Amino acid sequence: MHAEAEKDAEETATQGTAEEIGLGFAELLALLALQGGPSAQATAELLGVIDYADIPEVLSSGASALVARRFAEVGSTGELLVEGPVAGIAAALGDAERRMDLTLESREWSDRIVLLEAPGIAILLRPRAYGTWWALPQRADLPPAEATFQLIAGHLGEHPDGRVLVERHGVGQGYALSVRAAHDGGWLLGVKMPDSADIAEDPGDDAILLTALRAVRND
Structure with missing residues (x-):
């Protein structure tokens, strides 16, 4: 090319x-x-x-x-x-x-999004x-972390009982940020560890979620 x-x-x-x-x-x-x-x-x-x-x-x-x-x-x-x-x-x-791997979960199905940034x-x-x-x-009009935030918000807005897992490929070693929608309009954030189904969650607002996304991305 x-x-x-x-x-x-x-x-x-x-x-x-x-x-x-x-x-x-x-x-x-x-x-x-x-x-x-x-x-x-x-x-x-x-x-x-x-x-x-x-x-x-x-x-x-x-x-x-x-x-x-x-x-x-x-x-x-x-x-x-x-x-x-x-x-x-x-x-x-x-x-x-940077290669980001997102898993979108709902009650009935799971889907996947891969983000490649060159x-x-x-x-x-x-x-x-x-x-x-x-x-x-x-x-192109949004910083990458904000664009990922919108993907997460869009999925959980349509599937409020779902979850999004966010992992940086090649860096996170199998650890993924877990995001669910909280009933008060905020977010429930946790870390999914390899080979473990248990996720300890803490509440957070939009600013905390963006900070967590930047941390996963290693911005």
Whole structure:
């Protein structure tokens, strides 16, 4: 991915004009292989595709799918070229300096959100069926902790009996911030430890929750 494509990706994310893009696991692996970057392996591990990362047939299939969907082009020497929103996704996959893993729980189901933050670009990933992921740039008009706060508030507003677990991948060692909605309108905060279902909770307001989120993020 050349410098002009990276610039386009950053401008697109800043303007907030990109739409949600669905990608299969082979396409994600092709973007990871294209971009490279210091966090490519850790990102592949977080997304659950690391076991396929070195299979040439999978990478070829992913690259072909990207070209077929007009998310990529083949250059004059056979290289894969991406730009715009897809270049932004590739940059976030390979260069993420922070990887946040959120688990959204309700009475009936649980879902997941992965936040990848790289220089100049941040994206939100949500898993769907058959190894597919939906990618969407995070809001550029909010600091990352505040954007995560809004995700939590939105989920617990719709599911007041639910919970959100927030963990920084590769740093938290399995410890996650637990957030539930309190009946008085505030929050119940605790720490979920590895291999333990018991969570001691303390009440907190919006400011305390933001402070806790910044601590988990290591801001």
